[in-house]
Amino acid sequence: MRTKTGVASTGTFNNLPRLPVPPLRKTLDRYLKSIEPFLLEDEAKGGQPFYDALALRTKWADEFERGIGTVCQERLLALDKQSPHNWLDDNFWLDKAYMEWRAPLVVNSNWWLVFAHDKGIPQPQINGTNGTGITPWQVRRAAWLVHRTLQYKDTIAATGSSDNTRTGIWLRENIARVFNVCRIPRPQRDVLAPPPPPSSAATRCIIVTVHNWFYLVEAFVDRELLPVSALEQNLRAVVRDARQRLQRGEKAPRIGALSADERDKWAANLSHLLSVSEQNRRTHESIVHSLIGLSLDDTTHSLRRSPNVLPPTLGSASSSFDPTHPGQLELDAHLHTIRSTTTNVSNRFFDKAYTIIVDPSARAGATGEHSPVDALVPSIVGEYSIVQDIDQGMFSDTLPSDIESTWFDNATDSNGWSRLNWDTDVYIEKECNDAAARAKLIIEDSDDSVLWFRDYGTDWIKTVAQMAPDAFIQQALQLAWYRTRGSFTATYETTLTRMFKHGRTETIRTHTNESRAWVLAMMDPRSSPSQCATLLHRAIVAHTSLTREAATGRGIDRHLMGLQLLLKPAEGEQSELFSDNVFQRSTTWKLSTSGLSAGYLFRGTGFGAQYNDGYGINYLAAADQIKFGIESKYASPLTSTALFQTAVTDSLHDMKLLFEPEHQLISHL
Template identity: 55%
Template sequence: MFTSRNGKLKRTWTKRMSTSVKLPRLPIPELRTTLDRYLKSLEPLLLEEADSATAYESAYTLRAKWADEFNTGLGRTCQERLKALDRASPHNWLDDNFWMKKAYMEWRSPLPVNSNWWLAFQDDTQLPISESERVKDSPRYTHWQIQRAAWILHRILEFRSKIESQEIHPDTTRTGIWLRESTFKMFNVSRVPQVGCDILSLPDSSHPAASSVVVTANGWFYGLPVISRSPAAIAADMTAIVHDVEQRISSGEKLVPVGILSSSNRDTWAANLAHLLALSPSNEETHEYISQSLLVVSLDHTLAPLTIDGHLQSIRSTTANASNRWFDKAFSLIVDPAARAGAMGEHSPCDALVPSIVAEYGIVEGLDAAQFGNTQSSKEWRRLDWVTDDYISNQCTQAQEDAEVLMENSDDRVLWFSEYGADWIKGVAKQGADAYIQMALQLAWYRTRGVFTATYETALTRMFNKGRTETIRTLTRDSRAFVLAMVDSKETDEQRLTTLRRAIQTHTSLTREAATGRGIDRHLMGLRLMLKPGETSLLLEDPLFARSAEWKLSTSGLSAGHLFRGTGFGAGFEDGYGINYLAGPDGIKFGIESKFSSPHTSTEGFQNAVVGALRDMQRICLSGHAMVGEVSSHL
């Protein structure tokens, strides 16, 4: 629990806690219910594979037999083991034992693109001069860049303080508890590479960095105290930091860009970090300072392209600015010389919705010029330098080359669909916006690939103590029927609309189950991890069990982000897509990422398919209204 050192604030905290609600414990679903729902999720995949009704029935019956055997045999044993584990767990069976390792820490892939999320902010309309004027002379750093960075940081810290004091989102609601706990997970924490399985650093409120941020500029790192300081004071010290960087560059000081090492394969980074820490105790101090700091502020010396896509890719990181990052950090604020800003973060401490809520608070009020006066630097900032050798220098060169391949292969773009949005979907089509968009993505996928794929949508289990996420399996028998009706020229719009409504109803039911602790994927993972060496199950060893969770279409909706130009996360498979979206009142914003290296994907092609799907779905919904009108006119 995070508490304030301020006595008055602490008394307020204690008083409010007495009226707080208590979140229930994450349940373990009934085994038979999970197995039945799992079998149902296989139906569209089995229909794809079967060349006849008989073949489908035979394949389904076999899986049903394996499920029955699992239910009465080994599965029941695993269920009891899971219950015993839950009884011994302080919070719940999932979060205390499995989730961080299996979902994040055991992954060995580089964090950029693969695990980090990214947000590109709207421009600050309060800046008194235009973007072109701000960068007219193409300086490495600008006055407006520093002021915007200081202002957004000030606002983010204000949000953190108000959450801590419960001035906003108090513990009187379940959402308040979830948001407070989740918000503090994104500060003062960093992922730490280790061979085989990473760990998260543990916050230490007594550490000097606990009230500081790390500022990166041109690949150099600096520590800057920020708590209880004004935007002007923060800006003055940031100005002093970039002046120090300029002097180091002009004097010919050679930088070994250690930050780029955090972009590497996790085992490679673990080995390089161990080498760094063995070189000098000061390296241990620097790494600990970065880990314990509130967050990272990256002042980029390169301009992001003027396009939305270019800005988004710059925030995600490019080969030009990758060494000016610490990819392990849970939250990094990024600002370029034109004062274009965004954020990037490591996904494991909390889900991306949380930093998007914090970031939106940071930018909802534009820069207040009155807050910035002629303030002098406090000189409390410090260099965070590394002791390096030839081995580390060579490893940095290799890491830069690897990052270049990784980032240039990422086809990351924004789609703003402005023809209609959530208001029309809810008011005219009379459908839930999220399920409606999911059906559009199913249709777009099929039209571009000609086959169906297992689809992941994130559901938050935030109503439970230490809840994180569950999977909504969007591909269902009903969503498949809808897509096939849309591509079958023999079907009428009335028939297509009927299948759409049925598919949306099914998806809405699955969403409700997932959010209320009745999803299947976390439970199936827990059961599988309860197997002891030598124990086997035909159900869990079935190749279709693995294929049903190959999320080549990985999706997530955002409930925050109206002030973001774009958002993004990476595809989980080489031939898949990573998609997040926000349904605004009058439009829908999509962030879509795929890989240039795959001949089966194209972000631009998928964008076009999404637009076509949304237009066709609107047309059949409107035709349904027309048919209702015709019937009414004859009554």
């Protein structure tokens, strides 16, 4: 999950500025500044003296500017002139950031959002952590969430030309990309499916997966959104059909698991699957054209952890994080349900842009394919769907709590749904099982958890520390990394460039000279609180400046990527600037981070670490608390999500002490 909100602007969409191609010299100077902390650290560990190392990189940058770099810059400017929207989005970003990746989408690319519980649902239902089978409350909440989600789609579309502010146009354009969108696997490079034709009936339907079967369920009739009670009746009839199939001994093919596989493997299997029958083509087309997905899981996932997983306290003795607490276990179990578990991986279609997930306890969330839009957009959709709890007055009956109730059997006959069947052969059946087994390894290696830090939030940071909350949190992550690794790393934070026409994202390079100096001071027991507070302020100022530059088209990483891609190695074009080990290290984002929103309606969020020995961290900063979704890999001996949660907690505690003179700064490892 990798994005952060920007500042809203006014103006019309047609007058939005194009994403600029930054001046080459300014990008090179900013790049040289960004690698200084790496060179300082090399010198501190006995490597090349800092000024010698920096002089060498400056020489390479100057040579690049005088030579092939200027040629590449001219190519980029020419490309921008012939691009309808901007040089980045029209030519590079989708492919390089997403479509050319061959890794499976599950954990590695798909984001996940964990919704707060609906207060209208009986607590015993939500607490039914051992529940299995589809439940009435699960279906009711699913109907409500789908209805609210599609209601929001209609509301945004209906604004039309009435909101021509930059924010309004940006929102309308991006919300549209959440619906009727699907990624298609292709060898070497995937594609996004083209917009479906209006004649396709599936464009007015959602795709429902239940017990691994696929169904097409009507959501609109004559362009009018169905009443939520009618949508519930459709879902109820679908569940009844799936239950009857199970009772007859039928077993669904595990086609959904194929979409969790490595992308070239999935491309080959999809090609084979579509060649088996015309029915398979129609089924896949319906999935691609459909509005969104809905997964009704038949098991409520639960967790158990041994007390010996509790990590040691790294800093202050007041660390409040306990991964074995029952509340934490339930929260993480809910998180894993939405991310995907080994039992529900076949009950998904990971290529869809947006899928709502509800389990038997009526816990819910959403996951989706990342390429169509950045993470802020689905979070806006998700918040709208849950800001209002279920209105029981919109339903005609009171729900039973018994899973085996006749509520499903007594469902009113409905013509608003149909089966989406697959024809399989021995080859595909084996591939489904093999894909599920491979996905199981990925999921079991995902060390994923949510930390709710409740000691303070953005109000304290702004009023007492008098610092920018996002930059403050980023420094806490820098300190937490150093405390757990004894070294520094390149850190990626995303910001939106939405002030530009078809703007997407840019990188904020969090690891700076100023952040390095502050972390080292915090690790030195001789440092006073006032010294550390001064250095923290400098790190915050530096980070805020980088954020402003990145959001206003003056970042360096997208520009450097464009220049590098326009080199022609086959014609002997190369640059020591890009082959330099320091350049590679400065773009190896072991710490991949993003802030999202206050997140009061989300229990947690998450996305996968980019590197096996790194972390993927999404945070929700509210007035009185900060939630961190943290993912790493069990296979790496260098990472531990529980350890990092403790490190973040301790770092935030110690940062608060800097502003409380009556407390003596704690000793550090």
